[in-house]
Amino acid sequence: MEKEFKHTTERKITRYENGEFKEKEDLIALEKPITIRINHTEFATLVCTPDHLEDMVIGFLASEGVIRSYHDVEEMLFNDGQGIVNVKAAVQGSLTSETYTKRVISSCCGKSRHFYLQSDSKTARTIMKAPELTASVCLANMRTLQEQSATFKSTGGVHNAAIFKNGEMVASRTDIGRHNALDKLYGYALRHHLHPSDLSVAFSGRISSEVVIKLSKMGIGVLLSKSAPTELAIQLADDLNITTVGFIRHEGFNVYTKPERILI
Template sequence: MILKITSDREIIRFKHGQFEETEDTVAEEFPLTIYVNDVEFATMVCSPDHLEELVLGFLASEGAVRKYSDIASISLDDHGGFCHVKLNREIPTDHFNYSKRVLGSCCGKSRQFYFQNDADTAKVSLSKTTLTPAQCITLMKDMQATSTIFKQTGGIHNASLGSPEEMIVHRGDIGRHNALDKLYGHCIQHRIPVGDKALVFSGRISSEVLTKAAKIGVGIVLSKSAPTNLAIKLADDLNITAAGFIRGDSFNIYTHPWRITEDRGASVKI
């Protein structure tokens, strides 16, 4: 069964002082309930594409899956909105209470996590990868150029992973976390190393987005929008370079600027 990502709806548009009947393309919402070893794990609302990647990335970010070989089977029921995952191992029962809020800190530093699984799975970046300003701007432009569903609906978040040379994979979803989980799941599924990649994101860099980036394992986060104060503190502590407001030929670097190097004469076409 192929699920629709968008649908057309008849609307009334007010424009130039007049009402007119027309159609608009809107993003689809799809509820997906995940069962792990026959126990209900979570229900998420998502865009109904790349669902296996979404499930795999979500379970990995929650610490239930460490590598692709942990998966014995994944069975998707697109019609009913269920995904049944069998693991090759048992996981602690506290993983099934992953949403319980716990304020924890790590290593005696300032980073604070609202969820215990975040404290357990967020990683300090060891990445030595650097980007030039031109490469940062090009990666953002490439992500936006690939975001066809956003252009149609204006209703999804977009994210991509890229190397200094090129964008590697792009995913979109109505949920910002879902878009990131789809990237993570794709990399796990295809055994793509992420430590030398940059995460490119269309939305605000919140503490939750920064934590997700740390779980994925990237060292650079690039955004079209702004970071929050807590996201900056987390990026500083987790050794992640965070850059925001990448628009036109300018951007701001908030943490670990050593990963953004001089262009040495390179120019960017805007």
């Protein structure tokens, strides 16, 4: 069903270094709009890294409350030239209602929060069960995420996220938008019938409110990040019973919410 794309392209640039300019080839992260049509109705345009698109579309539709499971999707056809994916699915409710309106979700995550408010009330959930992780596993998971992030190392322009189970990485995804990277993981988990109570997520970006809400929609209760949380994210994580661990660097980290799941 899915067409794979590369993450990067090469481009000539001018670099200043040691007092002089030099021309060189550089790797640049790709960014493309993908328009989702559901049952012939245009639903949303996602600006994203054009890779693992089936996972992203499945995760996004589940996150928005349009579908409940992977089995709700009957067909998914990609038109690469037009940047369109046509989805035939058994949807929850009417796509023409006020709950679902045509919109563009940009890769600049901070300005897309208002697009999610209506679906959040339907799909965000309090986490009832989540794994306990040792401190050493938290550090090891973040090292694993960073070590396999080839696109970030070559471009510096993407977010990385990975699902872990019992200290082992199950899947990793890359995208210019942090919400897209999480949707790709969500889609993967749904397609492979992974039970969310067994999983944790390691993440390269800051812990924002929309990231916490996305984890709650996925049903995953432990989030590890190398960056910092916002105050609203901490409040939401506390309310939704999600453990948030930030500033995972070298041999230390901060536990902001639900510290009982992190063990010595």
